Amino acid sequence: MNQPIRPLAEELAEGEARWARAFAASAGAPARITNRSGVEIKPLYTPRDWAGHGYPEALGFPGEFPFTRGIYASMHRGRAWTQRQLVGLGVPEDYNARLKDLLAHGATAISLIPCNSVFRGYDADEVDAELLGTCGTVVNTVEDMERALEGVPLERISCAMNDPSPFTLLAMLLAVARRRGVPWSRIAGTSNQSDCISHFVANHMFFRIALAGARRIVVDHIAFANRELPGWNPLSVVGQHMQQAGATPAQAMAFTLSSALQYAEDCIARGMDPDAFLPRFTFFFDISISFFEEVAKFRAGRRIWARLCRDRLGARDPRSWRFKFHAQTSGVDLTRQQPLNNVARVTAQAIAGIFGGLQSLHTDSYDEVFSTPTGEAARIAVATQNILREEAHLVDVIDPLGGSYYVEALTDEMERRIEALIARVDAAGGMYAAVGQGLVQGMIGESARNFQEAVESGRQTVVGVNAYRSDEDPGACRPLEYPDRLQIAAQLARLAQFKARRAQAAVANALGELARAAQGRENVFAGVVAAIEAGATHGEVCATLRRELGFGQPLTVV
């Protein structure tokens, strides 16, 4: 054995040829299978596909560059992921009751999904009353936030809010903290949905301000958090919207990283030090049921982001290179037919996310194809996480799929595809330019149509939809009841009272200051906080900014 490596390679090549003949003899030529990102999947992977060469550079150890195996040394063995279920319905009192129920059943952090009227920048009295509180909580004032968070220990619970620009919900949270005597330095959580690009491109759940204004407010918000809120993650860059809109996993990862680069470069252009803001950048992804592809997506994403932060953005602090992400199981994969099957789908998706090394997880409720989740379905979703963690022992070993020939080869291939897409966006002039040209939306739309065609042609099985169908009536699944009309009427009355009894001069003054900040170069988010504390409503803040910074339209391509 004077040349141990070469004979092994020959033996492997010979063995693989022998296996291929045996495979063909028993099953014929393998059918061509590609994953959602277009990677061709072979029936077998061997050391010839991934020999472990360059282990330190390609994988390394958990908590070390390039973080392929996880961003922390102890990962889930040290601290399991955060169980963060999205919650938002009805009026603040309804939300508060659901929140307390979830906290009692094991949730360790909270979220707040506002009513769509809030997303769009309006108060309850500016929209069709039929829609109020049907998909999120109606929160317009600091008093609404007080009621929503009644009994919740703000200094101990991390709070993620779906709070797109101009971040009025965070402003309300800060105002409530001040009223309760909780210092802002103790406030922890994340501004979910602060990624304005994803809203313009994918789900269009944004306050209708023009993109240039939205772009500036994101940076103002990050600057404010750097200064005042050490426990807050001001930016969550969202791949979830794009993947739910149809992007393949590779596209969703690539466009998300391109967006994150754009935000980071904007912050650097404002004179911020990358090591001051990058440790507080977070990500939010979808987990589809394409199991191994999702695991590889997250592993590749971690590696690419670490390199981008170190080599392109010039961050020196290893904490800046960590790719922290929250993930949500994919609602698009859920079916209305045979709805309890969705519990199995969510379980498979959640395992992929856990093996992918997530920091925080939302498991969908099986009834989300009918309505906002009912209480029972929401509890099953939380229990799914508890079972995976404590009964199935998925947290005992860090990156348990690491070293699998398949998973490593797939991670490498996903990485190549993601990097090629990032290069395309760079060539277009960055993410803002690429969405301005419709490049990103065009690719996402095409992927959505391809996937639908795969389902319609039967190439992609969807149990209960195009295979294993039954005549069972899905209507048997009882949807959530809409908010009580009387409660909505009471909420509208409270808003009117709030507006009537506040110090009007102080409100007018604060909104005037906000307008001046928007016209000039002062921090707009600081103006939002001051206006909310003075008693302005969400809708008034948004109206002021719409007036100063212009209306926005979704950037859609059909």
Place this chain on the structure above:
Amino acid sequence: MPERPPKVIVTKIGLDGHDRGSRVVAAYLRDAGMEVVYTPPWQPLAAVVKLAIEEDADVIGVSSLATDHLLVPKLLSALRAAGAGDVQVVVGGIVPPEDENRLLACGVARVFHPGASLQEIADAVRALAARTREIREGTPS
């Protein structure tokens, strides 16, 4: 004279912006040979009525993910009030069963749920467009 292709408006009303469904369906109907007028989300009801009249649409498809279907009864009233009550309205998306019954009762022609095939939607829209034209030909304009 060759038959004009069916003319369909694909739109979203109300507050929600999730438009994957409306874009996929619009592209499919277009590829299936129909004339499709696609709008971005958030259309005011009056804008949809105006568009239906200006475009002489046969069918309006409303895509709804987040309860915007609750406004469809108002859309139907507005169409009737504007003299465009013959336009057939279909809804696609997340529509709870009780709501579906309510929508059908107030004049929605069809409700498509997640899992409906594009072919099924196209066939239904084509048939509904033919119905709209029959009604129109039967009424003096």
